Amino acid sequence: MPAHAIIGCGRVAPNHVDGFRALEGYELAWACDRDAVTAKQFAADHGITHWTTEVGDVLGDPGVTSVSIAVDHAQHAALAERALLAGKHVLVEKPLCLTVSDAERLAGLAAAGDRVLSAVSQHRYDPVVLAVREWLDDGLLGRLLFVRASLEASREREYYSDSYWRGTRAGEGGSALINQGYHCLDVTRLLCGDLVVRAAMANTTALAGVIETEDTLAALLAAGDTPVTLQVTVGSTTEWRTRIDLVGDRGTVSLDIDHPGAVHRATGNAELERRARALSAREVEPPPPGIGYYGVSHRRQIADFAAAVRDGTPMAVPAGVGVGMVRLLAELYAAT
Ligand SMILES: NC(=O)c1ccc[n+]([C@@H]2O[C@H](COP(=O)([O-])OP(=O)(O)OC[C@H]3O[C@@H](n4cnc5c(N)ncnc54)[C@H](O)[C@@H]3O)[C@@H](O)[C@H]2O)c1
Known part of the structure:
Protein backbone atom coordinates (compact mmCIF):
# COMPACT_ATOMS: atom_id res chain seq x y z
CA MET A 1 0.00 0.00 0.00
CA GLN A 122 -6.13 23.54 -5.66
CA HIS A 123 -8.42 26.13 -7.21
CA ARG A 124 -7.51 24.85 -10.69
CA TYR A 125 -9.75 21.91 -9.74
CA ASP A 126 -12.75 24.00 -8.59
CA PRO A 127 -15.86 23.10 -10.60
CA VAL A 128 -16.51 26.75 -11.47
CA VAL A 129 -12.96 27.26 -12.74
CA LEU A 130 -13.09 24.11 -14.88
CA ALA A 131 -16.50 25.14 -16.24
CA VAL A 132 -15.36 28.65 -17.20
CA ARG A 133 -12.27 27.19 -18.89
CA GLU A 134 -14.62 25.00 -20.96
CA TRP A 135 -16.91 27.94 -21.82
CA LEU A 136 -13.87 29.88 -23.03
CA ASP A 137 -12.73 26.92 -25.14
CA ASP A 138 -16.22 26.62 -26.61
CA GLY A 139 -16.18 30.29 -27.64
CA LEU A 140 -19.07 31.29 -25.35
CA LEU A 141 -17.31 34.48 -24.25
CA GLY A 142 -15.93 35.27 -27.72
CA ARG A 143 -12.69 37.26 -27.77
CA LEU A 144 -11.64 38.51 -24.35
CA LEU A 145 -11.65 42.33 -24.18
CA PHE A 146 -10.31 42.55 -20.64
CA VAL A 147 -9.90 40.49 -17.50
CA ARG A 148 -9.92 41.86 -13.97
CA ALA A 149 -8.69 39.77 -11.02
CA SER A 150 -8.58 40.86 -7.42
CA LEU A 151 -8.20 39.74 -3.84
CA GLU A 152 -9.26 41.82 -0.84
CA ALA A 153 -8.09 40.20 2.36
CA SER A 154 -7.27 41.25 5.89
CA ARG A 155 -4.47 39.95 8.04
CA GLU A 156 -3.98 40.84 11.69
CA ARG A 157 -0.57 41.97 12.91
CA GLU A 158 -0.35 38.76 14.94
CA TYR A 159 -0.64 36.64 11.81
CA TYR A 160 2.83 37.97 11.00
CA SER A 161 4.29 38.71 14.42
CA ASP A 162 3.44 35.21 15.73
CA SER A 163 5.04 33.55 12.70
CA TYR A 164 8.68 32.66 12.20
CA TRP A 165 8.47 33.30 8.44
CA ARG A 166 5.49 35.35 7.30
CA GLY A 167 6.11 38.95 6.33
CA THR A 168 9.86 38.36 5.98
CA ARG A 169 11.66 38.57 2.64
CA ALA A 170 13.86 35.62 3.50
CA GLY A 171 11.08 33.30 4.68
CA GLU A 172 8.07 34.24 2.56
CA GLY A 173 9.69 35.96 -0.44
CA GLY A 174 6.86 38.54 -0.59
CA SER A 175 3.41 38.55 1.00
CA ALA A 176 0.14 39.74 -0.56
CA LEU A 177 1.02 38.43 -4.02
CA ILE A 178 3.09 35.29 -3.46
CA ASN A 179 1.02 34.04 -0.56
CA GLN A 180 -2.63 35.13 -0.54
CA GLY A 181 -2.83 36.48 -4.11
CA TYR A 182 -1.21 33.35 -5.56
CA HIS A 183 -4.46 31.53 -6.27
CA CYS A 184 -6.17 34.46 -7.96
CA LEU A 185 -3.20 34.88 -10.28
CA ASP A 186 -2.89 31.13 -10.86
CA VAL A 187 -6.55 30.75 -11.84
CA THR A 188 -6.34 33.84 -14.06
CA ARG A 189 -3.35 32.24 -15.78
CA LEU A 190 -5.28 29.00 -16.29
CA LEU A 191 -8.21 30.88 -17.81
CA CYS A 192 -6.26 33.39 -19.92
CA GLY A 193 -3.08 31.52 -20.86
CA ASP A 194 0.45 32.83 -20.47
CA LEU A 195 0.68 36.28 -18.96
CA VAL A 196 3.28 38.92 -19.78
CA VAL A 197 4.00 41.59 -17.16
CA ARG A 198 3.59 45.17 -18.45
CA ALA A 199 3.76 47.11 -15.16
CA ALA A 200 3.46 46.51 -11.43
CA MET A 201 3.43 48.54 -8.23
CA ALA A 202 3.71 47.33 -4.63
CA ASN A 203 3.19 49.08 -1.31
CA THR A 204 3.35 48.39 2.39
CA THR A 205 0.80 50.70 3.95
CA ALA A 206 -1.64 49.01 6.32
CA LEU A 207 1.05 46.69 7.71
CA ALA A 208 3.95 49.15 7.64
CA GLY A 209 6.31 48.41 10.51
CA VAL A 210 4.91 44.87 10.81
CA ILE A 211 6.10 43.22 7.60
CA GLU A 212 9.15 43.71 5.37
CA THR A 213 7.17 42.59 2.34
CA GLU A 214 4.24 44.10 0.37
CA ASP A 215 0.71 44.25 1.76
CA THR A 216 -0.67 45.49 -1.57
CA LEU A 217 0.28 44.94 -5.20
CA ALA A 218 -1.35 45.97 -8.47
CA ALA A 219 -0.26 45.00 -11.95
CA LEU A 220 -1.09 45.25 -15.60
CA LEU A 221 -0.46 42.06 -17.55
CA ALA A 222 -1.16 40.96 -21.09
CA ALA A 223 -2.66 37.65 -22.23
CA GLY A 224 -1.89 37.98 -25.93
CA ASP A 225 -3.82 41.14 -26.91
CA THR A 226 -6.03 41.06 -23.81
CA PRO A 227 -5.23 43.41 -20.93
CA VAL A 228 -5.42 41.74 -17.52
CA THR A 229 -5.41 43.78 -14.33
CA LEU A 230 -4.58 42.31 -10.95
CA GLN A 231 -5.04 43.92 -7.54
CA VAL A 232 -4.25 42.16 -4.28
CA THR A 233 -4.15 43.37 -0.71
CA VAL A 234 -3.97 41.85 2.75
CA GLY A 235 -4.54 45.25 4.41
CA SER A 236 -8.29 45.64 3.82
CA THR A 237 -11.09 45.20 6.35
CA THR A 238 -12.61 42.32 4.35
CA GLU A 239 -11.51 38.92 5.64
CA TRP A 240 -11.33 37.27 2.22
CA ARG A 241 -12.92 38.13 -1.12
CA THR A 242 -11.63 37.23 -4.53
CA ARG A 243 -13.18 38.14 -7.85
CA ILE A 244 -12.31 37.39 -11.48
CA ASP A 245 -14.27 39.14 -14.23
CA LEU A 246 -13.82 38.05 -17.83
CA VAL A 247 -15.38 40.39 -20.35
CA GLY A 248 -15.60 39.10 -23.91
CA ASP A 249 -17.32 40.28 -27.07
CA ARG A 250 -19.91 37.45 -26.84
CA GLY A 251 -20.35 37.17 -23.09
CA THR A 252 -19.21 38.16 -19.61
CA VAL A 253 -18.53 35.95 -16.62
CA SER A 254 -17.79 36.86 -12.99
CA LEU A 255 -16.51 34.15 -10.67
CA ASP A 256 -14.46 33.85 -7.56
CA ILE A 257 -12.46 31.14 -5.88
CA ASP A 258 -14.42 31.39 -2.64
CA HIS A 259 -17.55 29.75 -4.11
CA PRO A 260 -16.20 26.77 -6.03
CA GLY A 261 -19.54 25.77 -7.56
CA ALA A 262 -21.18 29.03 -8.60
CA VAL A 263 -20.74 31.88 -11.06
CA HIS A 264 -21.89 35.29 -9.89
CA ARG A 265 -22.78 36.54 -13.35
CA ALA A 266 -22.87 34.97 -16.77
CA THR A 267 -24.51 37.02 -19.47
CA GLY A 268 -24.35 37.68 -23.19
CA ASN A 269 -25.86 34.61 -24.88
CA ALA A 270 -28.42 31.95 -24.10
CA GLU A 271 -26.00 29.00 -24.13
CA LEU A 272 -23.65 30.67 -21.65
CA GLU A 273 -26.55 31.52 -19.36
CA ARG A 274 -27.93 27.96 -19.62
CA ARG A 275 -24.58 26.41 -18.70
CA ALA A 276 -24.14 28.83 -15.80
CA ARG A 277 -27.56 27.87 -14.40
CA ALA A 278 -26.69 24.17 -14.74
CA LEU A 279 -23.38 24.71 -12.93
CA SER A 280 -24.97 26.61 -10.05
CA ALA A 281 -27.62 23.89 -9.63
CA ARG A 282 -24.93 21.27 -8.92
CA GLU A 283 -24.07 20.42 -5.32
CA VAL A 284 -20.54 21.10 -4.07
CA GLU A 285 -19.38 19.36 -0.93
CA PRO A 286 -18.60 21.51 2.15
CA PRO A 287 -14.93 22.33 2.80
CA PRO A 288 -12.98 20.14 5.23
CA PRO A 289 -12.84 21.27 8.87
CA GLY A 290 -10.40 24.12 9.37
CA ILE A 291 -9.93 27.26 7.33
CA GLY A 292 -12.88 27.53 4.93
CA TYR A 293 -11.36 29.82 2.32
CA TYR A 294 -8.72 27.22 1.43
CA GLY A 295 -11.66 25.69 -0.45
CA VAL A 296 -12.71 22.15 -1.25
CA SER A 297 -10.18 21.20 -3.89
CA HIS A 298 -7.05 20.05 -2.03
CA ARG A 299 -8.93 16.72 -2.12
CA ARG A 300 -9.21 16.83 -5.88
CA GLN A 301 -5.55 17.70 -6.44
CA ILE A 302 -4.48 15.02 -3.97
CA ALA A 303 -6.60 12.41 -5.80
CA ASP A 304 -4.98 13.52 -9.08
CA PHE A 305 -1.52 13.30 -7.45
CA ALA A 306 -2.22 9.82 -6.06
CA ALA A 307 -3.42 8.61 -9.46
CA ALA A 308 -0.24 9.95 -11.07
CA VAL A 309 1.86 8.15 -8.44
CA ARG A 310 -0.05 4.89 -8.84
CA ASP A 311 -0.80 4.78 -12.56
CA GLY A 312 1.55 7.33 -14.09
CA THR A 313 -1.40 9.39 -15.40
CA PRO A 314 -0.55 13.02 -16.24
CA MET A 315 -1.67 15.53 -13.61
CA ALA A 316 -3.76 18.61 -14.33
CA VAL A 317 -1.08 20.46 -12.34
CA PRO A 318 2.28 19.05 -13.46
CA ALA A 319 5.56 20.51 -12.24
CA GLY A 320 5.58 22.99 -15.13
CA VAL A 321 2.57 24.86 -13.70
CA GLY A 322 4.50 25.55 -10.51
CA VAL A 323 7.61 26.54 -12.47
CA GLY A 324 5.56 28.94 -14.59
CA MET A 325 4.10 30.55 -11.48
CA VAL A 326 7.53 31.02 -9.92
CA ARG A 327 8.69 32.69 -13.16
CA LEU A 328 5.64 34.98 -13.31
CA LEU A 329 5.94 35.95 -9.64
CA ALA A 330 9.62 36.80 -10.15
CA GLU A 331 8.72 38.98 -13.15
CA LEU A 332 5.97 40.75 -11.22
CA TYR A 333 8.20 41.51 -8.25
CA ALA A 334 10.99 42.65 -10.57
CA ALA A 335 8.57 45.11 -12.20
CA THR A 336 7.58 46.80 -8.91
N1 LIG B 1 -3.00 26.09 -0.81
C1 LIG B 1 -3.49 26.87 0.16
O1 LIG B 1 -4.64 27.32 0.13
C2 LIG B 1 -2.60 27.22 1.32
C3 LIG B 1 -3.15 27.71 2.50
C4 LIG B 1 -2.27 28.01 3.55
C5 LIG B 1 -0.91 27.83 3.42
N2 LIG B 1 -0.42 27.38 2.24
C6 LIG B 1 1.03 27.18 2.04
O2 LIG B 1 1.43 26.10 2.88
C7 LIG B 1 2.75 26.32 3.35
C8 LIG B 1 2.75 26.27 4.87
O3 LIG B 1 1.90 27.30 5.33
P1 LIG B 1 1.22 27.21 6.78
O4 LIG B 1 0.29 28.38 6.83
O5 LIG B 1 0.69 25.85 7.02
O6 LIG B 1 2.52 27.49 7.69
P2 LIG B 1 2.67 27.31 9.28
O7 LIG B 1 3.69 28.29 9.72
O8 LIG B 1 1.33 27.31 9.93
O9 LIG B 1 3.26 25.84 9.42
C9 LIG B 1 4.54 25.48 9.00
C10 LIG B 1 5.02 24.35 9.88
O10 LIG B 1 6.23 23.84 9.31
C11 LIG B 1 7.10 23.48 10.38
N3 LIG B 1 8.47 23.41 9.85
C12 LIG B 1 9.28 24.41 9.47
N4 LIG B 1 10.43 23.95 9.00
C13 LIG B 1 10.37 22.61 9.07
C14 LIG B 1 11.26 21.57 8.73
N5 LIG B 1 12.44 21.82 8.18
N6 LIG B 1 10.87 20.30 8.97
C15 LIG B 1 9.66 20.02 9.50
N7 LIG B 1 8.79 20.98 9.86
C16 LIG B 1 9.12 22.25 9.63
C17 LIG B 1 6.88 24.58 11.40
O11 LIG B 1 7.31 24.20 12.69
C18 LIG B 1 5.37 24.80 11.30
O12 LIG B 1 4.66 23.99 12.23
C19 LIG B 1 3.20 27.63 2.73
O13 LIG B 1 3.86 27.35 1.53
C20 LIG B 1 1.90 28.35 2.45
O14 LIG B 1 1.98 29.31 1.40
C21 LIG B 1 -1.24 27.06 1.20
Missing part, protein backbone atom coordinates in the same frame (compact mmCIF):
# COMPACT_ATOMS: atom_id res chain seq x y z
CA PRO A 2 1.44 3.46 -0.85
CA ALA A 3 2.29 5.52 2.22
CA HIS A 4 2.39 9.30 2.53
CA ALA A 5 4.13 11.64 4.98
CA ILE A 6 3.35 15.24 5.84
CA ILE A 7 6.31 17.55 6.45
CA GLY A 8 5.17 20.71 8.25
CA CYS A 9 2.15 20.35 10.54
CA GLY A 10 0.85 23.93 10.53
CA ARG A 11 -2.26 25.70 9.26
CA VAL A 12 -2.64 24.00 5.89
CA ALA A 13 -1.54 20.50 6.89
CA PRO A 14 -5.10 19.32 7.87
CA ASN A 15 -6.18 19.82 4.25
CA HIS A 16 -3.49 17.31 3.21
CA VAL A 17 -4.67 14.82 5.82
CA ASP A 18 -8.24 15.26 4.59
CA GLY A 19 -7.21 14.66 0.98
CA PHE A 20 -5.14 11.53 1.61
CA ARG A 21 -7.72 10.12 4.03
CA ALA A 22 -10.34 10.40 1.29
CA LEU A 23 -8.33 7.97 -0.86
CA GLU A 24 -8.74 4.24 -0.68
CA GLY A 25 -5.61 2.21 -0.13
CA TYR A 26 -3.30 5.07 0.91
CA GLU A 27 -1.70 5.09 4.33
CA LEU A 28 -0.75 8.26 6.20
CA ALA A 29 2.49 7.10 7.77
CA TRP A 30 4.29 10.12 9.23
CA ALA A 31 3.64 13.55 10.70
CA CYS A 32 6.90 15.50 10.66
CA ASP A 33 7.39 18.92 12.20
CA ARG A 34 10.63 20.37 13.50
CA ASP A 35 8.66 21.35 16.60
CA ALA A 36 8.19 18.14 18.62
CA VAL A 37 5.04 19.28 20.43
CA THR A 38 3.40 20.20 17.12
CA ALA A 39 4.39 16.93 15.42
CA LYS A 40 3.22 14.75 18.30
CA GLN A 41 -0.07 16.61 18.72
CA PHE A 42 -0.77 16.59 14.97
CA ALA A 43 -0.14 12.84 14.76
CA ALA A 44 -2.45 12.26 17.75
CA ASP A 45 -5.19 14.55 16.42
CA HIS A 46 -5.20 12.88 13.02
CA GLY A 47 -4.46 9.27 13.95
CA ILE A 48 -1.13 9.21 12.11
CA THR A 49 1.06 6.26 13.07
CA HIS A 50 4.49 7.88 13.46
CA TRP A 51 5.71 11.37 14.31
CA THR A 52 9.18 12.88 14.16
CA THR A 53 11.06 16.17 14.14
CA GLU A 54 13.59 14.84 11.60
CA VAL A 55 12.89 14.94 7.88
CA GLY A 56 15.59 12.28 7.52
CA ASP A 57 13.41 9.77 9.41
CA VAL A 58 10.68 10.22 6.81
CA LEU A 59 12.94 10.19 3.77
CA GLY A 60 14.89 7.21 5.11
CA ASP A 61 11.74 5.12 5.48
CA PRO A 62 11.61 2.89 2.38
CA GLY A 63 7.87 2.40 2.94
CA VAL A 64 7.16 6.09 2.28
CA THR A 65 6.06 6.62 -1.32
CA SER A 66 5.28 10.32 -1.29
CA VAL A 67 5.48 13.45 0.86
CA SER A 68 3.62 16.73 1.27
CA ILE A 69 5.86 19.71 1.97
CA ALA A 70 3.91 22.34 3.91
CA VAL A 71 6.53 24.59 5.51
CA ASP A 72 7.65 28.18 4.89
CA HIS A 73 8.37 29.16 1.28
CA ALA A 74 12.13 29.48 1.76
CA GLN A 75 12.58 25.78 2.59
CA HIS A 76 10.46 24.36 -0.24
CA ALA A 77 13.38 24.04 -2.66
CA ALA A 78 15.80 22.27 -0.32
CA LEU A 79 13.20 19.90 1.15
CA ALA A 80 11.70 19.03 -2.23
CA GLU A 81 15.17 18.35 -3.60
CA ARG A 82 16.02 16.05 -0.67
CA ALA A 83 12.72 14.21 -1.07
CA LEU A 84 13.13 13.75 -4.84
CA LEU A 85 16.71 12.54 -4.39
CA ALA A 86 15.41 10.05 -1.80
CA GLY A 87 13.07 8.71 -4.50
CA LYS A 88 9.82 10.15 -3.09
CA HIS A 89 6.99 11.69 -5.10
CA VAL A 90 6.44 15.27 -3.92
CA LEU A 91 3.36 17.42 -3.42
CA VAL A 92 4.65 20.82 -2.34
CA GLU A 93 2.48 23.66 -1.11
CA LYS A 94 2.51 26.80 -3.22
CA PRO A 95 4.72 28.39 -4.33
CA LEU A 96 6.91 25.58 -5.66
CA CYS A 97 9.92 27.57 -4.40
CA LEU A 98 11.28 31.10 -4.50
CA THR A 99 13.62 31.26 -7.50
CA VAL A 100 13.32 30.29 -11.14
CA SER A 101 16.62 28.42 -11.07
CA ASP A 102 15.46 26.29 -8.11
CA ALA A 103 12.12 25.65 -9.81
CA GLU A 104 13.77 24.49 -13.01
CA ARG A 105 16.21 22.30 -11.08
CA LEU A 106 13.37 20.62 -9.16
CA ALA A 107 11.37 19.97 -12.32
CA GLY A 108 14.49 18.50 -13.94
CA LEU A 109 15.17 16.26 -10.95
CA ALA A 110 11.60 14.97 -10.91
CA ALA A 111 11.67 14.23 -14.63
CA ALA A 112 15.08 12.52 -14.44
CA GLY A 113 13.98 10.35 -11.51
CA ASP A 114 10.51 9.67 -12.97
CA ARG A 115 8.92 11.13 -9.83
CA VAL A 116 5.67 13.11 -9.61
CA LEU A 117 6.23 16.73 -8.56
CA SER A 118 3.28 19.06 -8.19
CA ALA A 119 2.84 22.43 -6.47
CA VAL A 120 -0.56 22.88 -4.84
CA SER A 121 -2.90 24.87 -7.10
